[in-house]
Amino acid sequence: MGQQTPKVKSADRVLDIFELFTGDKESYNLTEISKGLNMPPSSTYLILQNMLNRGYLETDRSGKQFRIGYKLFTIRSGYMRSSSLTGEFNMIAEKIIDDLNETTSLAIKAGSDLLYIGEKVSTHALRFNPNVGSTLPLHATASGKIMLADLSMEELRALYPNDELEKVTDKTISTFSDLLKELNKVRTQGFGYNMGETVDGVHCVGGAIHDADGRTVASVSISIPVVRITGEVWGRVHDWIKRSCEELSTKVYGQQH
Secondary structure (H helix, E strand, C coil): CCCCCCCCHHHHHHHHHHCCCCCCCCCCHHHHHHHHCCCCCHHHHHHHHHHHCCCCCECCCCEEEEECCHHHHHHHHHHHHHHHHHHHHHHHHHHHHHHHHCCEEEEECCEEEEEEEEEECCCCCCCCCCCCCCCHHHHHCHHHCCCCCCCCCCCHHHHCCCCECCCCCCCCCCCCHHHHHHHHHHHHHEEEEEECCCCCCCEEEEEEEECCCEEEEEEEEEEHHHHHHHHHHHHHHHHHHHHHHHHHHHHHHHHCC
């Protein structure tokens, strides 16, 4: 006997209401929704009011006709931006791989961790390979420092209530005061650095992707084993980080530089 999918009646009813709007009509009144979905008018009314208060539905001037609200469009817009971000990142990361052949990553902040959401991996046998979906402590990564540099002292203290920080390698920043000094450098230089703080023998440079309001929403980084770093290569890494972050900020978020 197959396992049945558990159901939550109220959740099913909300989804039924959403699916009703995939039909030909743009708006429905309480009676039409109740009859169309075979739901009691009293519980239908309560669900509609809840969805209305949360912005998932809105009404006309009479207050009787319901239609899709702004919240779904906000969610869709966020999803489209996210999809566009990874798509645009993949295109520019291909160019970076063609030029440098060094691992290039796209990451966002997830609590006190850095979450990798995109990558193009070097073809060298010796390489840094952060898998999409994997996480690392923000303070131990170049991109993480980029994220942290955008936060206020209150926000930083909420993430790091203790003065001692987790060490990934013996080079990882291990105190809150040292982290603050590092973040001041990031704000001045415009780049985040990871000099063996995540993996011994691997250095990384990260830059900020900004939204239209100038807030840091994501970061691009390039990771290189120390044995392949030269002054010329290090300069090209910085050029690519600057270029890719500016392109992604402009194309995806409309940020003007």
